Amino acid sequence: MNTYFCDFFNVREQALEEYGAFNISLVADLPLFIDPFLLFNSKKNEYKQLHKEIIRYLIFLKDKSSKGIVTEGLLRAWYTFKEVEQNWLGFSEVGNKGSGLGMKFAKSLDNNLVSLFGKFGEENITEESHLEKLCLIGSGVGRDNISDFTTNLIKAFLLRYTQEFALKHIDKNLLGQFNVSKSRFNYDFEVWEGEIYTLPKFKNSYVILTPKDLLTRDDTFINSNDMYSKIELLVESIDNIALRGQINNYLLQELKKGMKKKERQEVYQRLVQQLPEIIDYYIREKEREKEMASNISNEKVSFCNELLVNNYKIFVEMMATxxxxxxxxxxxxxxxxxxxxxxxxxxxxxxxxxxxxxxxxxxxxxxxxxxxxxxxxxxxxxxxxxxxxxxxxxxxxxxxxxxxxxxxxxxxxxxxxxxxxxxxxxxxxxxxxxxxxxxxxxxxxxxxxxxxxxxxxxxxxxxxxxxxxxxxxxxxxxxxxxxxxxx
Structure with a gap:
């Protein structure tokens, strides 16, 4: 039974390992996804530039949203994206098809960029702007959305990355030319454009490889559960005395003795909705801990490789016989x-x-x-x-x-x-x-x-x-x- 990329395309596992790509399964999605913080934190200039391009596109969207000129047609053109199912990563146990980023996501993002994150791209507390900021309030943009959005916005890089490996290591009979839509944004004409790539053929589509050093499991390094679990400690690190006073006053009024964990989290969520500046202070703390991000990611990816690739091969070999x-x-x-x-x-x-x-x-x-x-x-x-x-x-x-x-x-x-x-x-x-x-x-x-x-x-x-x-x-x-x- 062919199960993994190397099986289907007769590639030596060592060659894929040396290239730095994850040996994906072409039977079912593996529970890994791209963490945009790993782009920001990378020592590779190419990755850092990808992060800057993501922020550039979000600032473009924010400018359009703030002017109130985004029609339903433009929402569909600029804010909606299909899931990049060809990378075979994500949260689907069967096959590789997810829901993608539809109109619900588009409208939430359009609204958030004006009402909650009107200063996106102009932050002076954090080193840079961060895409993950959009999923820290629980307002229609979640972890899966961040993963899908990141993958779509760096799709051209992933396609070039895959094409380079494919041309060098895969038999040309197993490759095909594909015109991939929405792979590059033209800022002059404000439209998404397609581009032709030579890629591994699989069924009626193609396959995309992903570098292991961009992947993580479970949650992004910047995430809402982490923020809410640290919020009372976070308050003490806020150097804005007026903001700190507002937060402490709110918590003093709303937090009651004997509250359950879920009830406390609801208080924190309301607090952040009223004072979204808190998010910048949380992200600043995560930037200060950035060396941890790559270490945590490497451990999770190594674990997944051992469990989901090496150990699963035992099971697949049993079924094959x-x-x-x-x-x-x-x-x-x-x-x-x-x-x-x-x-x-x-x-x-x-x-x-x-x-x-x-x-x-x-x-x-x-x-x-x-x-x-x-x-x-x-x-x-x-x-x-x-x-x-x-x-x-x-x-x-x-x-x-x-x-x-x-x-x-x-x-x-x-x-x-x-x-x-x-x-x-x-x-x-x-x-x-x-x-x-x-x-x-x-x-x-x-x-x-x-x-x-x-x-x-x-x-x-x-x-x-x-x-x-x-x-x-x-x-x-x-x-x-x-x-x-x-x-």
């Missing part, structure tokens, strides 16, 4: 359950559990568990979608063969604090949202004896311990019997 899915017509439930049971067998009886361990410690992330399941869905006639939302919240996967044949599959770790609540209610809610026609499968992965005991107690309490659509998978590394000894 054994294909238990026969050309027999099955409904979506039978097929989905069979693939769950295959995943269970690989993890429990074929040493597949090893992929969940780095330096002897289990990796407890439901997202990684879900990507593994995606890898089992080869040679299938069923329609397979991830993060399906039918009005009651997202479910991990939905397999279907038409409206009357749907199966919902949910993956949970035994350590999940809301496991009992989830088992009792969640899939029933999803089922109702699908018109009551969907069947459900719940898959639970455990790593310790105590986790297994907890799950068994929950199943017993809910009287569902005999339900064959609830599958437990043993991820323990200790006391494993070899497959030959299992009776």
């Amino acid at each position: 054994q294909t238990p899915f026969y050309d027999v017509r099955q409904d979506s439930f039978e097929e989905a359950l069979e693939r769950v049971m295959y995943l269970k067998r690989v993890i429990e009886d074929m040493d597949g559990y090893k992929i969940f361990y780095i330096d002897g410690q289990p990796i407890k992330r439901e997202h990684d568990f879900q990507i593994l399941y995606k890898l089992t869905w080869f040679s299938s006639d069923s329609d397979m979608n991830a993060e399906v939302n039918n009005g009651r919240g997202p479910v991990d996967f939905k397999a279907s063969q038409g409206k009357k044949d749907q199966t919902l599959i949910e993956f949970k770790l035994a350590s999940n604090s809301k496991l009992k609540q989830n088992l009792a209610k969640q899939l029933d809610v999803y089922n109702k949202a699908n018109g009551g026609t969907a069947k459900t499968i719940k898959v639970i992965l455990y790593f310790t004896d105590s986790e297994l005991a907890r799950v068994n107690k929950i199943l017993h309490d809910l009287k569902i311990d005999e339900n064959n659509a609830i599958v437990l998978i043993d991820g323990r590394k200790d006391n494993k019997e070899s497959a030959s000894n299992v009776k």
Whole structure:
């Protein structure tokens, strides 16, 4: 089975490593994304210039927004972007298609640049302006938007970067010429223009490589959770006495003894909305800590490379040698359950559990568990979608063969604090949202004896311990019997 870029294009992994690009999967997006702070903080002049170009474009948008001349047509032309799905990075477990930056994002950005960030590009507290500033208030522009926006604004660089590697290392029969739209902005005519590139061909499109030193996981270095967690300490570093006095007065009135964490955060959010200058002081502190950004990013990317590339190869090789899915017509439930049971067998009886361990410690992330399941869905006639939302919240996967044949599959770790609540209610809610026609499968992965005991107690309490659509998978590394000894 071809899974990674090097597999599909017959490239030596060492060549890609030396070039500095991440060996992406062409089966499912990997949970990495570009952090614009890494551009700002880089010692490479080319990266620093990319950061300046991002800020230049935002200042262009701010100037247009402040003049009140942005029509719906210009919103679509200047503020909306499709997701750059060809880089195979992001947050989609199935395939590589995300939502992109549509009109909701465009209108929020247009409004924020006038109402909240009217001085964007004119800051005198921070070293430079920062794109991430736009997602620190919770006003319609989030982390995913920042990632997509950054990728679109440096797309020409990524295309040139990929083209250079492709021309040197990939057989010309595996390459094609592509006219890539919105790859360069012409400030003279104020229009996005396309450009022709020679790139690796994949299906009906192309592939984009991304340098590892631009990537991170989980969150950008500048992010709202970090800001709100430090806000009271941040106040003490503000040298503007009047602003500091306003903040302290507000917190004194609004913060109550015994407040829960969520309630305190809501107070902080209202504070920042009223006094957005606070954001500049937070960003100044992050600039002072900038040496940490690259170190943290390198650790996260190395971790992802070990888990999502090196360890997953074990799983892929197992599937390549054994294909238990026969050309027999099955409904979506039978097929989905069979693939769950295959995943269970690989993890429990074929040493597949090893992929969940780095330096002897289990990796407890439901997202990684879900990507593994995606890898089992080869040679299938069923329609397979991830993060399906039918009005009651997202479910991990939905397999279907038409409206009357749907199966919902949910993956949970035994350590999940809301496991009992989830088992009792969640899939029933999803089922109702699908018109009551969907069947459900719940898959639970455990790593310790105590986790297994907890799950068994929950199943017993809910009287569902005999339900064959609830599958437990043993991820323990200790006391494993070899497959030959299992009776």
